[in-house]
Amino acid sequence: MFVKSLIHPTRYAFPNLPKTFQLTRKMSVLVKSLKYSKHGEPVDVMEIVEGQLQDPKDNEVLVKVLAAPINPADINTIQGKYPVKPKFPAVGGNECVAEIIAIGKNVSKLTTGQHVIPFATGLGTWTTHAIFAEEQLMPVSSKIGLAEAATLTVNPCTAYRMLKDFVALQPGDCVIQNGANSAVGQAVHQLCRAWNIKSVGIVRDRPDIASLKEYLKSQGATEVLTEEEIRTSTLFKENHLPRPLLALNCVGGKSATEVSRHLADKGVMVTYGGMSREPVIAGTAALIFKDVSFRGFWMTRWTKENADSPERIHMFTELCELIEQGKFVAPVHEMVPLQKFKDAMAAVLDFKGFAGKKFILDMQN
Numbered sequence: 001m002f003v004k005s006l007i008h009p010t011r012y013a014f015p016n017l018p019k020t021f022q023l024t025r026k027m028s029v030l031v032k033s034l035k036y037s038k039h040g041e042p043v044d045v046m047e048i049v050e051g052q053l054q055d056p057k058d059n060e061v062l063v064k065v066l067a068a069p070i071n072p073a074d075i076n077t078i079q080g081k082y083p084v085k086p087k088f089p090a091v092g093g094n095e096c097v098a099e100i101i102a103i104g105k106n107v108s109k110l111t112t113g114q115h116v117i118p119f120a121t122g123l124g125t126w127t128t129h130a131i132f133a134e135e136q137l138m139p140v141s142s143k144i145g146l147a148e149a150a151t152l153t154v155n156p157c158t159a160y161r162m163l164k165d166f167v168a169l170q171p172g173d174c175v176i177q178n179g180a181n182s183a184v185g186q187a188v189h190q191l192c193r194a195w196n197i198k199s200v201g202i203v204r205d206r207p208d209i210a211s212l213k214e215y216l217k218s219q220g221a222t223e224v225l226t227e228e229e230i231r232t233s234t235l236f237k238e239n240h241l242p243r244p245l246l247a248l249n250c251v252g253g254k255s256a257t258e259v260s261r262h263l264a265d266k267g268v269m270v271t272y273g274g275m276s277r278e279p280v281i282a283g284t285a286a287l288i289f290k291d292v293s294f295r296g297f298w299m300t301r302w303t304k305e306n307a308d309s310p311e312r313i314h315m316f317t318e319l320c321e322l323i324e325q326g327k328f329v330a331p332v333h334e335m336v337p338l339q340k341f342k343d344a345m346a347a348v349l350d351f352k353g354f355a356g357k358k359f360i361l362d363m364q365n
């Protein structure tokens with residue numbers, strides 16, 4: 001088959017070959033993928049599997065994956081505790097940034113050398129190389145950093161939708177969230193700053209709480225309190241800040257109940273995570289006297305229901321502009337060589353807590 005790539009198939013072995021060598025014969029790329037064939041703990045069931053990739057078909061592209069994060073949902077999916085059930089054997093991972101190295105002859109919107117991120121969900125991104133259909137990918141400017149691009153499609157989009165879709169927030173309004181140092185939480189603070197919304201973050205206490213508070217404020221948080229401090233805080237009672245119209249719940253349990261107590265009349269709490277593994281319990285008084293509402297949000301569902309919508313394109317455009325303007329950065333993270341995936345995966349849902357960073361697999365090392 002003829003492939004429009006300008007990269008020679010054996011270029012990996014012979015890097016001095018000219019970049020513009022026209023490909024006219026079959027190419028074969030060695031691929032290493034993090035795969036699993038049954039549910040279980042990632043350390044037990046995930047393994048690096050080697051294989052070969054052949055030419056992309058006419059409407060497909062061959063990519064070299066550069067970086068791919070490990071999100072809590074990826075671990076839950078491997079454990080079999082997530083509503084997304086992959087077919088086995090499955091490649092883990094749902095996000096990445098990749099570089100296109102070859103395109104099929106009918107591919108019209110993407111080209112070699114471009115950086116791309118998934119436009120579809122559940123592609124299986126923990127792999128050094130992959131072949132995807134053109135419409136499953138979206139180009140991003142190579143001016144966007146690898147960590148920002150690799151982590152764009154899940155957490156920033158979740159933060160964006162939760163801030164846009166439940167309450168019509170105006171500049172000066174206030175939002176409160178627990179798990180405020182999570183990747184979603186960091187995105188919420190930065191978007192609130194960009195949109196002139198006040199954001200109050202609640203985090204668990206820890207030895208280095210002062211530096212965490214300082215970091216989250218540098219991202220745009222108006223105020224950061226520990227779970228203990230919010231219980232006795234007069235921040236809203238004494239009108240230092242307007243009562244929040246929106247609360248974002250990453251944690252559940254007592255933390256969620258406490259946060260919901262601070263909502264304004266007819267305020268809305270949106271639950272998107274359950275990190276404490278405790279149910280959400282609504283305070284009776286808040287329900288009766290303030291008529292607060294409890295809603296849920298799942299990015300995967302929103303993406304399926306809005307796959308080709310103008311809102312989705314607008315969201316990605318706005319997020320990419322903020323990144324290019326330096327107003328939105330990746331969550332605190334560590335790049336981890338693919339070979340060291342086990343340590344990183346064990347740390348993601350370590351319930352002793354305080355991992356304090358997102359692990360991003362460096363797929364080419």
Ligand SMILES: NC(=O)c1ccc[n+]([C@@H]2O[C@H](COP(=O)([O-])OP(=O)(O)OC[C@H]3O[C@@H](n4cnc5c(N)ncnc54)[C@H](OP(=O)(O)O)[C@@H]3O)[C@@H](O)[C@H]2O)c1
Pocket residue numbers: 071072073154155158179180181182183184185203204250251271272273274275276277297298299300331348351353354355356357358
């Ligand atoms: N619904 C959706 O569409 C959607 C989208 C994206 C993410 N999520 C969910 O949102 C949550 C956060 O995701 P992420 O990628 O932002 O995670 P992350 O960056 O790994 O952060 C995890 C957060 O959870 C906190 N945490 C962990 N264990 C906790 C516990 N026992 N009690 C209280 N807090 C705890 C951590 O705080 P410490 O520093 O105190 O440990 C940290 O703030 C996950 O549950 C994820 O599945 C949902």
